[in-house]
Ligand SMILES: Nc1nc(=O)c2c([nH]1)NC[C@@H]1CN(c3ccc(C(=O)N[C@@H](CCC(=O)O)C(=O)O)cc3)CN21
């Protein structure tokens with residue numbers, strides 16, 4: 001990936017049969033590392049409320065929080081496409097507020113698109129954003145902002161009725177003009193079927209390998225966040241443990257005086273030193 005990955009490149013990937021890699025990022029230095037590693041798409045997820053701010057759900061995250069973190073990620077993303085989550089209640093009240101809030105993520109945050117959770121019930125908001133020239137990524141299945149209505153973070157679309165609703169929602173979103181859809185925690189066969197039924201890319205998280213791309217929370221795949229342990233997380237590295245090892249060594253060397261060495265210190269010239277005594 002050499003040049004800027006755009007919303008059009010994202011949609012082209014499905015045509016070409018190239019799988020899309022997406023990861024969350026919430027800050028500049030992480031975004032820069034992931035961009036350098038070659039990830040096509042960075043999601044400034046509202047999961048930052050849990051991972052960065054320590055809340056027990058995503059519901060307390062504000063538009064200000066999202067703008068703040070999106071700015072940082074956008075500065076680190078030289079090539080990756082940057083998408084920002086619209087937080088809870090920022091697109092539920094009115095079309096006007098929805099456009100104003102999404103506009104802030106684009107104008108102040110420098111995101112290239114926004115993601116909203118839901119289907120038919122938020123179609124008017126999605127259509128208005130697209131009319132305002134703001135690219136929209138859909139999000140169906142387990143929608144964490146509905147945790148209180150769902151009664152927890154549970155797999156969605158297991159019954160015939162729920163599965164049919166999900167398929168219908170995916171088609172409605174496609175028709176409204178979203179550039180892709182995140183499918184979270186839905187049975188693999190249902191995600192396979194949806195991915196084949198629509199022409200825009202599906203990005204799975206706990207939705208099997210039939211999706212057109214995958215997304216994970218970076219701290220989950222690197223072992224840096226342990227408050228949740230969803231079945232869909234694969235831990236690629238244990239960076240959390242590596243960090244703790246480094247920090248333990250630092251503490252020990254501070255206490256023993258082994259750190260800092262002279263090579264980490266600034267020295268006064270001998271002639272100046274002599275004049276001081
Ligand atoms: N760090 C982090 N990673 C995430 O993936 C994530 C967040 N935070 N915050 C917002 C939501 C919450 N998410 C979650 C949280 C828990 C499960 C979970 O434990 N699910 C059960 C499914 C149980 C069932 O219905 O069978 C599992 O066993 O995976 C799933 C998604 C995904 N999102």
Ligand SMILES: CC(C)C(=O)C(=O)O
Nearest residue numbers: 024045046047085182
């Ligand atoms: C897990 C992804 C899809 C997300 O919405 C988030 O990180 O907030």
Ligand SMILES: [Mg+2]
Nearest residue numbers: 045046047085
């Ligand atoms: Mg989210």
